[in-house]
Amino acid sequence: MPTKADEALEQRRQAARAACQTALFGHGPVQPGAELAALAELDAGAVADRYGEGGVLAELEAEISRLLGTEAASFMPSGIMAQQCVLRVWSDRQESPRIAVHGLSHLVVHELDALPALHGMVLERLSDEERQPTPADLADLPGRLGAVTLELPLRDGGHLLPSWDDLTAFAAACHDRQIPLHLDGARLWESTPYLGHSLAEVVGLADSAYVSFYKGLGGLAGAAVAGPDDVIAESRRWQRRHGGNLLTLLPYAVSARAGLQRHLPRMAEYHEVAVELATALSDAGLRITPDPPHTNAFRMYASVDERDVNARLLEHLESTQEAISAYWQGADVPGWSVTEFTVGSATCDIGAAEVAKRMTAVVLGSLGT
Amino acid sequence: MPTKADEALEQRRQAARAACQTALFGHGPVQPGAELAALAELDAGAVADRYGEGGVLAELEAEISRLLGTEAASFMPSGIMAQQCVLRVWSDRQESPRIAVHGLSHLVVHELDALPALHGMVLERLSDEERQPTPADLADLPGRLGAVTLELPLRDGGHLLPSWDDLTAFAAACHDRQIPLHLDGARLWESTPYLGHSLAEVVGLADSAYVSFYKGLGGLAGAAVAGPDDVIAESRRWQRRHGGNLLTLLPYAVSARAGLQRHLPRMAEYHEVAVELATALSDAGLRITPDPPHTNAFRMYASVDERDVNARLLEHLESTQEAISAYWQGADVPGWSVTEFTVGSATCDIGAAEVAKRMTAVVLGSLGT
Missing domain, CATH: 3.90.1150.10 (Aspartate Aminotransferase, domain 1)
Structure with missing residues (x-):
């Protein structure tokens, strides 16, 4: 009490x-009224998307694919939703509910076990230590896996990144076992200076990635998943099932675009x-x-x-x-x-x-x- | 092709x-820029919610509970999410995955089988006809049920409402079997003139209700579930799992409040x-x-x-x-x-x-x- x-x-x-x-x-502190007014001014002539199609949303999705070097991207209300949608697609394709995660990842620590509760997935821990996972950690999880996830940086490990060499070695280990590698890139924009490679080069090591538009980009909220055309198309169906397909996502799309201009x-x-x-x-x-x-x-x-x-x-x-x-x-x-x-x-x-x-x-x- | x-x-x-x-x-047609500018003006001094707490969102939730005569309400990005969250709570409490629905309801027709796919629920059809379900339809579904849903009006049946007497009789049939009655009130605001009773009187017949802020209220998007304190608190945890707990829902909350002022x-x-x-x-x-x-x-x-x-x-x-x-x-x-x-x-x-x-x-x- x-x-x-x-x-x-x-x-x-x-x-x-x-x-x-x-x-x-x-x-700095968010001033809601000023923020909404700024968005109105930024896209006064913009066309609103309708249930996820067209308008500012479509333009933003094209911009994300271009930046990340992927075939497609889908904008979603939140990262929690975005990652479940794409991991479900990988898991279904791999015919395995086992998802490799870091024990300190957002998926484990901050999502009330959504992956098991909503998708029946089994979280297999690569490590619980404050460091990025290694090929040896992956080798400790034998058998069929639905996907491997990597959080760049590992926020609850102290915002830690792997070196570029360690990252490429880990991606190669996933590739060798033909397990899709998914990047939890909630702070991916913030990671490229240390990694010394472009967004497209980093995402090019993986099969899919999620990025966020608040945090470093300063938007109101919003996320995206990016990857191959057919994976993203299937992810959109899970987005609808999750309840993430709104009449319009206009304010978040406008805000995300502003974040890319202002902060990227x-x-x-x-x-x-x-x-x-x-x-x-x-x-x-x-x-x-x-x-x-x-x-x-x-x-x-x-x-x-x-x-x-x-x-x-x-x-x-x-x-x-x-x-x-x-x-x-x-x-x-x-x-x-x-x-x-x-x-x-x-x-x-x-x-x-x-x-x-x-x-x-x-x-x-x-x-x- | x-x-x-x-x-x-x-x-x-x-x-x-x-x-x-x-x-x-x-x-009339939505003018995105004008809409955002109007929202900025409406709540220029407003405080933004943070991950679902405080600010305009808390004020809006209090207003919804007051209007619907319930203990609590939770604002959510969409109706698809809102209904899954509260139906999951009822289903868990009733220890039954069987949810009674109309075959023409939004839950069956427009949601890509989200209730079975994400929550393992079984949809039991009260009727497939273009009419509201009756106590006889409910009697045709013997055994334990997680919840009974009623869409007011039944949109894909031609925007049909029951009479007030039929509605009270149906609610009594649910009550007699001690099955929670949930109202799909996507167009509940639009239903009170024909029913001849207030929002609180209509919702008072049920155990929980969902309402929508676009459609008749003309908002950008957004929904709410309303019901007893503990049911709504538990629904909020499913909202987070679904990915519906955003850094801020400010634009939608402001827009919903404007809808209540302008159109209700x-x-x-x-x-x-x-x-x-x-x-x-x-x-x-x-x-x-x-x-x-x-x-x-x-x-x-x-x-x-x-x-x-x-x-x-x-x-x-x-x-x-x-x-x-x-x-x-x-x-x-x-x-x-x-x-x-x-x-x-x-x-x-x-x-x-x-x-x-x-x-x-x-x-x-x-x-x-």
């Missing part, structure tokens, strides 16, 4: 968040600023992982009590309307706390040095000293 | 539709104009079913060849930018064609007499005579 003090704190947090004007992380060209910059910021934070006494970061996001650890740091973040937000970071949680080591930090356009606009200065002042409690 | 002539015709149709300025049916107060008027229009069309030689219409929508039959009438509709659209009706299809009786007509704000603005005049002129080919 939450106490009255907990409830009062939660109310303070909500009020402070609603009043938030700027943030050091991501692309800046992914290398977001990564560079993350590397620069990680160095500045390390110099100030924080610990970073991975160091240097593989993408625009990393974990940071500080030798502070979680309640103290969260209280300081809230006081700072209330007095300045500036959000410093997401909430911190206690780390394994007593007295240390941890959070995730994502670099976006807001971070870049302020600059790594200034962000590090403001953040450490609040996080380490040295404000005014 | 489509011929070159087919393709040329389809291109003409698409171009004509894109240029459409007014329509005799529904709420006019449902009696839409029904009255449908009745008036049906009379005028009958007088001009068309046949209407049901006559008088139960809701704002009805089927109309004309003694014309489908190709002729569709060609005249297209020519009219090209020369005037005015859409007369949806496409016509050949009826059972040779030489007769049929289509569905839905009365909305656009119809009311022009008036039943004038709509009947313009429509019969084009449909019956008497333009200029």
